[in-house]
Every structure is written in structure tokens, then in C-alpha cells.
Amino acid sequence: MTDEFRTSFQLAWHVVVRNWGVYRKDFLANISPTLADPALMLTALGMGLSPFIGQIGGLSYAQYLAPGMVATTALFTAFFESSYGFYVKMTFESVFKAMLTTPIGVREVVMGEFLWGFIRAALMGGTVGVFLLLMGLLSNPWAVFLFPLISGLLAVPCGAIGLLASAMVRNINQFQTVYSFLIAPIFYLSGVFFPLGDRPVLGVIVQLSPFYHGVRLLQLSAWGQWQPGEIAWHLGLLLLFTAGLGYWAYRKVVKILTT
Amino acid sequence: MSIAPDSPSAAVPGSEPVIVARAVAKKFGDFAALQGLDLEVRRGECVGLLGPNGAGKSTFIGCLYGAVLRTGGDLTVFGHDPAQNPRKIKERLGVVPQENALDEGLTVMENMRLYARFEGVDKKAALPRINELLAHMSLDHKKEAPIKTLSGGMKRRLAFVRALLSDPELLILDEPTTGLDPAVRHLIWEKVISYRQAGKTVMVTTHYMHEAEILCDRIIILNRGAVVGAGAPRALIDKETPGFVATFAHDFDARIKAELQPSWELFHQGRQCCVRAPKIDDLLALQQTLGTTALQLRPSNLEDVYLKLTGRELDDND
Numbered sequence: 001m002t003d004e005f006r007t008s009f010q011l012a013w014h015v016v017v018r019n020w021g022v023y024r025k026d027f028l029a030n031i032s033p034t035l036a037d038p039a040l041m042l043t044a045l046g047m048g049l050s051p052f053i054g055q056i057g058g059l060s061y062a063q064y065l066a067p068g069m070v071a072t073t074a075l076f077t078a079f080f081e082s083s084y085g086f087y088v089k090m091t092f093e094s095v096f097k098a099m100l101t102t103p104i105g106v107r108e109v110v111m112g113e114f115l116w117g118f119i120r121a122a123l124m125g126g127t128v129g130v131f132l133l134l135m136g137l138l139s140n141p142w143a144v145f146l147f148p149l150i151s152g153l154l155a156v157p158c159g160a161i162g163l164l165a166s167a168m169v170r171n172i173n174q175f176q177t178v179y180s181f182l183i184a185p186i187f188y189l190s191g192v193f194f195p196l197g198d199r200p201v202l203g204v205i206v207q208l209s210p211f212y213h214g215v216r217l218l219q220l221s222a223w224g225q226w227q228p229g230e231i232a233w234h235l236g237l238l239l240l241f242t243a244g245l246g247y248w249a250y251r252k253v254v255k256i257l258t259t
Numbered sequence: 260m261s262i263a264p265d266s267p268s269a270a271v272p273g274s275e276p277v278i279v280a281r282a283v284a285k286k287f288g289d290f291a292a293l294q295g296l297d298l299e300v301r302r303g304e305c306v307g308l309l310g311p312n313g314a315g316k317s318t319f320i321g322c323l324y325g326a327v328l329r330t331g332g333d334l335t336v337f338g339h340d341p342a343q344n345p346r347k348i349k350e351r352l353g354v355v356p357q358e359n360a361l362d363e364g365l366t367v368m369e370n371m372r373l374y375a376r377f378e379g380v381d382k383k384a385a386l387p388r389i390n391e392l393l394a395h396m397s398l399d400h401k402k403e404a405p406i407k408t409l410s411g412g413m414k415r416r417l418a419f420v421r422a423l424l425s426d427p428e429l430l431i432l433d434e435p436t437t438g439l440d441p442a443v444r445h446l447i448w449e450k451v452i453s454y455r456q457a458g459k460t461v462m463v464t465t466h467y468m469h470e471a472e473i474l475c476d477r478i479i480i481l482n483r484g485a486v487v488g489a490g491a492p493r494a495l496i497d498k499e500t501p502g503f504v505a506t507f508a509h510d511f512d513a514r515i516k517a518e519l520q521p522s523w524e525l526f527h528q529g530r531q532c533c534v535r536a537p538k539i540d541d542l543l544a545l546q547q548t549l550g551t552t553a554l555q556l557r558p559s560n561l562e563d564v565y566l567k568l569t570g571r572e573l574d575d576n577d
């Protein structure tokens with residue numbers, strides 16, 4: 001069993017190597033939007049709105065927004081890679097047709113995509129974190145060491161949503177619908193832009209979003225709020241969503257990659 | 260470049276079976292792509308799968324390494340069930356899929372290094388192996404070229420290199436030379452033949468009868484997902500369509516019918532009437548009776564067998 005796991009993991013790692021090989025060819029073009037977007041948001045909303053908003057729980061609006069930017073990077077990195085990115089590999093480039101004739105199986109393909117999503121999000125989330133630190137937006141500077149881990153954890157269930165979309169859409173244009181009706185609401189309503197504490201309905205619904213739990217973990221660490229109960233709650237649910245969505249995505253991808 | 264049409268079979272009679280299929284069935288919804296397919300391939304054999312588009316060739320090939328999950332019957336490859344344990348099988352085979360499926364974002368060398376990794380080729384052994392295979396396929400000047408810049412023939416050759424990286428025991432070729440120019444086709448045939456001479460097993464699908472005759476010890480003809488004929492190319496011809504074929508213009512149709520003997524067969528190909536008779540003398544006599552020379556007069560070949568068994572040999576008045 002452990003041997004089987006080691007072999008499987010090794011093969012999944014080859015998928016990561018493959019993705020990295022393609023990714024690094026266009027490194028600047030690949031890396032810039034995921035960093036430019038949060039920078040732009042922070043400038044427009046953080047700097048722009050801060051004077052009008054005043055303080056939220058003792059934080060300036062820019063400080064409030066900061067951890068959400070890490071989450072945003074992780075979400076978009078993971079979702080776009082596993083939706084458009086995976087779909088193009090599967091449909092237009094037939095990457096898996098040849099890959100699946102080697103010892104790599106669908107399980108390793110999916111595991112590889114999750115690993116790759118984790119690593120990319122960790123790197124990007126960490127980079128955004130350093131940027132926030134330099135801007136003086138982290139009340140708890142040590143959070144910068146936690147950001148890669150939380151970003152990576154957050155990326156896996158978000159990537160699973162992307163894989164599910166890839167397995168279910170009938171053509172590439174339908175990702176736009178998934179984005180507009182699922183990803184955008186998750187993004188705008190998960191506490192990145194405003195606190196949900198006093199909104200009973202939204203506060204409950206949002207518990208169903210893995211993104212929200214990641215956002216909260218990032219916020220608690222960035223703001224230096226050590227609340228073990230809340231951390232356990234969000235971490236637990238994040239892992240639960242990771243397992244559930246990850247397995248569901250795997251089942252769906254098996255169905256689409258084998259006939 | 261010479262290819263011996265009668266290259267001796269490397270198959271040892273009674274050698275162990277590599278592929279064993281018993282009543283293999285595959286349904287896509289209501290459509291039965293494979294219905295009770297039986298076949299066996301032994302070590303060292305080259306077996307050709309022939310059949311019209313949609314006969315189930317690619318579906319069956321997919322079943323061999325678990326890309327397609329059969330819905331009925333028993334199937335083993337190297338003694339393993341591909342639906343249960345595909346990795347055990349995939350470690351020992353190489354596939355040239357119908358679409359090359361090369362990684363377009365990478366160069367030739369990057370593609371091959373990546374696949375050597377996938378196949379678990381030892382790191383030190385990988386580079387010399389890749390270089391050797393690229394040289395064999397006359398691709399060594401393209402090592403740093405991105406895949407998108409390669410011609411169709413080069414991509415095909417590279418897909419061959421990729422399939423051979425791990426020195427597989429079984430090579431599966433899905434329409435290996437479709438759309439290739441004659442020079443590349445000959446190069447590929449030569450490689451398949453030398454690979455076979457090393458005692459390896461090959462399964463190939465093709466629409467080219469000539470290719471099947473050159474490469475294969477044994478032909479299996481599929482139609483509508485079942486085997487309709489099997490045997491060595493020559494034996495199949497002698498069994499199914501023995502004799503000679505004369506082709507005449509359509510105008511002679513009525514007169515040929517009048518002259519037709521019980522041991523002859525009349526069939527149509529396009530706007531031409533074909534007569535098959537056991538002896539060439541029968542057809543020479545028919546020419547005299549009709550007062551014309553046949554457009555073509557030839558021994559029966561594999562294409563005749565194929566057309567007959569797949570029902571594509573159009574019947575009278577069709």
C-alpha cells in the first residue's frame with residue numbers, strides 16, 4: 001500500500017514537472033496577471049476608499065483588504081488553471097491521450113493537477129504576502145510565513161471546482177457562466193471586501209464556500225488574531241471541502257478521460 | 260530502402276499469449292461498439308486489425324490499456340486485466356495513438372525527456388536512448404525545435420520515438436501511416452520490421468491493405484465490433500477470395516451476367532464490374548467472349564477479402 005502510494009505520488013509529480021516545463025516558457029505572461037490584479041485592487045480600493053471608510057475593527061481599509069488579496073491570487077490561480085487550462089490540455093492539445101498510455105493513470109493526473117495548483121498558489125500567495133509586508137500592510141509580519149501554506153490549501157478545493165467545471169462544460173465558452181454565477185459571487189461575497197460578522201443570512205451561506213474559510217485563515221493570521229476555536233473551525237471545514245470536492249472532481253475526471 | 264514482403268514471422272508457434280480477448284463487448288449507451296470480440300495475440304507476432312471506420316478498432320485498442328473500459332467479456336494483456344490493473348500493462352507497452360498528442364508547448368527534446376520520465380526510464384539511460392531513437396528516425400537535427408514547427412511526417416516519427424523510449428514489449432500502432440508521404444511510410448515500416456525482428460509484439464490498425472500485407476503475420480478483420488475473418492494474409496486470400504479478378508467497364512454488366520458461371524462471382528466497385536474466377540484462363544476466355552480487354556486483370560488480394568467480409572463489396576445492382 002505504501003509502495004503503491006509512493007509510485008502513484010512519483011507519477012503525479014511528473015505531471016507537476018510537465019506543467020512547470022510549459023509554464024516557465026511563458027513565465028512573465030503567466031505570473032503577471034495573478035500579481036497585477038491584487039496590486040490594482042489594493043491601489044484602487046485600499047488607497048482609494050480608505051479615507052472614506054475609516055477603520056474596520058481597528059484596521060485601515062487597506063489593512064483589512066490585504067489578506068484577501070493573497071486569497072484572491074490563490075483562487076484565481078487555481079480556478080483558471082484547472083478550468084480553462086485543464087480543458088485546453090484535455091480537448092485541444094490531447095495532452096492526456098498520450099500521457100495515459102504511460103504508467104500515469106487518471107488518479108495521478110488529478111493528483112498532479114492538485115499538487116501543481118498547491119505549489120503555484122503557494123508561490124503566488126507567498127509573493128503577494130511579501131509585497132504586503134513591504135507595503136506595511138501586515139499587522140502581524142510573521143503571517144508572511146503562513147501565507148504560502150494557507151494559499152496552497154485554499155487552492156486545492158478551488159482547483160477542484162475548476163476541474164468539475166472542466167468535466168461538465170459542453171464547450172469552452174461555458175466557463176464564463178461558471179465564473180459569473182459561481183466564482184465571482186464566491187469572490188465578492190466571502191469577506192474579502194467587507195466583514196460578514198453582522199450579516200446573518202450571508203454569514204451562514206458563506207460557510208459553504210471553501211474560499212471563505214481560506215480568507216478567514218489568512219485574515220486571522222495577517223491581523224495577528226489568535227483565536228484557536230475559529231482557526232480550528234475554518235481549517236477543519238477547508239480540509240473537509242478539499243477532501244469532498246477533490247474526490248468528486250476525481251470521479252468526474254475519470255469519467256471524462258476514460259470511456 | 261527495401262522491405263521483404265515475406266519477412267519471416269518472429270512468432271514462435273505456441274509462444275505465450277500477450278493479448279487474450281474473449282467475448283469482449285463495449286457499449287456506448289445503446290450503441291454496441293464491440294460485440295463479442297474474440298482474439299489472441301502471441302509474443303513475437305505482428306497482428307493487423309482491419310475494418311471500416313467505426314468497426315471498433317480504436318475502441319478495442321483503448322480497452323487494451325484501460326483508456327476504454329469494456330462492458331463485457333474477459334480481456335488480459337500480459338496476464339493482467341486492463342480494467343483492474345492498467346499500470347502493470349502500461350509499463351510494458353508503447354502506443355502510437357491516432358492523433359500524435361505531442362505536447363505542443365514543448366520542444367522535441369523536452370517532450371522526449373518528459374516521456375522518458377513518465378515511462379520510468381533510468382535518468383542516465385534516457386539521454387542516449389532518446390538520441391539514438393531520434394537519429395534512427397532522422398530527427399536528430401530537430402532536437403530544439405518546438406513541436407508546432409514540425410511537419411506532419413516529423414510529428415508522426417516523433418510519436419514513434421516516444422512510444423519506443425521504454426523499449427516496450429508490445430507496440431500498439433493506431434493507423435501509423437495515415438496521411439504520410441511514401442518516403443516516411445517506408446521509413447516507419449522499416450522501423451516496425453526491425454522492432455519485430457527483435458522479438459517484440461506489434462498490434463497495428465490500418466486502412467492500407469498493402470501495409471497490412473507487408474507488416475503483419477496475421478490479419479484480423481473487424482466489422483461492426485466483431486471479428487469477421489482472421490488468418491495470415493495469403494491464407495485469408497486463398498480462403499475467402501481465391502483466384503483472379505478482372506475489371507470491366509459498367510457497359511458490360513448485362514453481358515457478363517449472361518456469361519456468369521456458378522464458380523464465379525460478380526461484384527461492383529464504383530462504376531466498374533468485377534468478376535472473380537478460380538483460374539486466370541476463365542477470365543481470359545471471358546475477355547474473348549466479350550470481345551474486349553479487361554481494364555485490369557490481377558490476382559485476388561487482401562482488399563478483395565476486406566471488401567467481401569465487411570460487406571463493402573457492393574452486391575449486384577447496388
